[in-house]
Amino acid sequence: METKLLSRFLEAKNTDLHSLVWLNLRALASSLHWQGALRRAWCSRAVLASASLLLCLVPASALAQQPAGRETSSHSLPGEPPKPGPKSSAQQSLFAEGSANVAGTVLDVSGAAVPGAEVSLMHGDGTQLHTMVSEANGEFSFTKIPPGSYLVMVSAKGFAPFTSPEFDVREQQTYEVLNVSLSVATANTEVMVRPTDLIAAEEIKAEEKQRLIGVIPNFYTSYIHDAAPLTAKQKFSLATRGTFDPVALIGVGIAAGMGQATNAFAGYGQGAAGYSKRYAARFVDGRSSDFMTHAVFPALLHQDPRYYYQGSGSVKSRLLHAVSSAFLTRNDNGHRAPNYSYLLGDISAGALSNLYYPQANRGPNLVFTNAAIGLAGRIGGNILREFSKRLTTSGPGDGRQ
Numbered sequence: 001m002e003t004k005l006l007s008r009f010l011e012a013k014n015t016d017l018h019s020l021v022w023l024n025l026r027a028l029a030s031s032l033h034w035q036g037a038l039r040r041a042w043c044s045r046a047v048l049a050s051a052s053l054l055l056c057l058v059p060a061s062a063l064a065q066q067p068a069g070r071e072t073s074s075h076s077l078p079g080e081p082p083k084p085g086p087k088s089s090a091q092q093s094l095f096a097e098g099s100a101n102v103a104g105t106v107l108d109v110s111g112a113a114v115p116g117a118e119v120s121l122m123h124g125d126g127t128q129l130h131t132m133v134s135e136a137n138g139e140f141s142f143t144k145i146p147p148g149s150y151l152v153m154v155s156a157k158g159f160a161p162f163t164s165p166e167f168d169v170r171e172q173q174t175y176e177v178l179n180v181s182l183s184v185a186t187a188n189t190e191v192m193v194r195p196t197d198l199i200a201a202e203e204i205k206a207e208e209k210q211r212l213i214g215v216i217p218n219f220y221t222s223y224i225h226d227a228a229p230l231t232a233k234q235k236f237s238l239a240t241r242g243t244f245d246p247v248a249l250i251g252v253g254i255a256a257g258m259g260q261a262t263n264a265f266a267g268y269g270q271g272a273a274g275y276s277k278r279y280a281a282r283f284v285d286g287r288s289s290d291f292m293t294h295a296v297f298p299a300l301l302h303q304d305p306r307y308y309y310q311g312s313g314s315v316k317s318r319l320l321h322a323v324s325s326a327f328l329t330r331n332d333n334g335h336r337a338p339n340y341s342y343l344l345g346d347i348s349a350g351a352l353s354n355l356y357y358p359q360a361n362r363g364p365n366l367v368f369t370n371a372a373i374g375l376a377g378r379i380g381g382n383i384l385r386e387f388s389k390r391l392t393t394s395g396p397g398d399g400r401q
Contacts, residue, residue: 100170103140103142105137106140109183113134114134116134118132118154119154121150124148124151130145149168151164154182159183160184197228200234207222208241212392218388218392221385222307229332229334235294243287248286252283255282260274265281266358281353285349289345292348293349297340302332303332303339309386322385322387326379346374346375349371351367353370
């Protein structure tokens with residue numbers, strides 16, 4: 001009995017011992033597991049501490065020499081939101097280039113497209129960013145620009161410059177510039193005011209070069225319909241230039257020879273003495289008539305001594321204009337008036353001829369005869385002037401417009 005009790009006691013003890021040993025072994029294993037974990041943790045912390053120490057010792061310039069755009073890993077603690085890392089090179093390029101757009105259409109005031117206009121995109125501070133030319137339909141577009149404040153300037157030939165109001169463009173926005181309308185540029189006409197006497201002087205120089213068939217003087221024909229009026233001094237200058245022209249003096253000699261041949265004004269006689277008297281009489285007749293009709297009375301009555309070429313219309317209308325110009329003339333103010341200068345000039349020259357013609361030929365008859373001859377010569381001369389422009393050299397202008 002005691003033996004059985006001892007045996008059971010030993011078994012129980014043995015069982016308790018086994019259990020105790022097992023528990024101790026499990027505790028030891030668990031302890032060994034945590035010790036390994038702790039050792040690994042301490043090792044990891046030692047490694048991190050060493051790495052941190054190395055980073056502190058490495059110069060910043062060495063880090064700056066790392067390739068641009070390379071991504072670096074970042075560790076975050078559990079439970080913390082992920083922190084955004086640096087952008088990739090593609091993202092950085094897009095940001096530098098910009099993702100906004102500016103577009104519009106260049107039109108004129110009628111709404112028609114204006115192609116070929118120069119369109120400039122300007123920063124808000126006035127610096128230029130891009131320039132382009134509008135397309136055939138007037139459209140323009142600036143793409144991939146950074147967001148910011150801009151304005152558009154447009155210029156085109158024949159149009160006034162256009163500047164839009166300043167506007168703001170956001171990232172990834174396409175901004176349309178409205179009402180790009182060009183108005184027609186105002187013509188800047190520069191008018192140079194010149195004294196009429198200077199203009200008239202230039203016209204006289206041109207008229208003094210006019211010669212029928214390159215020989216006969218045609219100084220008193222104006223091929224400019226609205227020629228500048230002559231001053232009194234210019235009227236006398238032109239009369240002097242015309243009446244003492246060498247060709248005119250040759251004409252006086254021919255007329256004296258014809259009078260000698262027909263024994264006109266017989267009181268002068270024949271021979272050299274008779275010819276000389278006839279030449280002198282014709283010379284004074286012509287010079288006095290020219291000065292009276294072209295200078296003295298035109299200056300006193302403010303009338304233009306020149307014949308104004310018509311050059312257009314029917315032959316009948318041109319012939320009528322040539323004949324009527326012997327009786328009608330133009331005042332210095334441009335208005336038409338009776339040609340008192342020719343009428344009074346011819347009568348005055350005829351009256352003056354009573355001083356040097358033979359006694360038998362003097363009297364009223366001589367005055368009106370010379371006046372009639374002068375008037376007839378003027379009518380014939382006007383007809384010749386009207387229909388001989390093609391034969392006249394250096395004749396500027398085309399007459400009546």
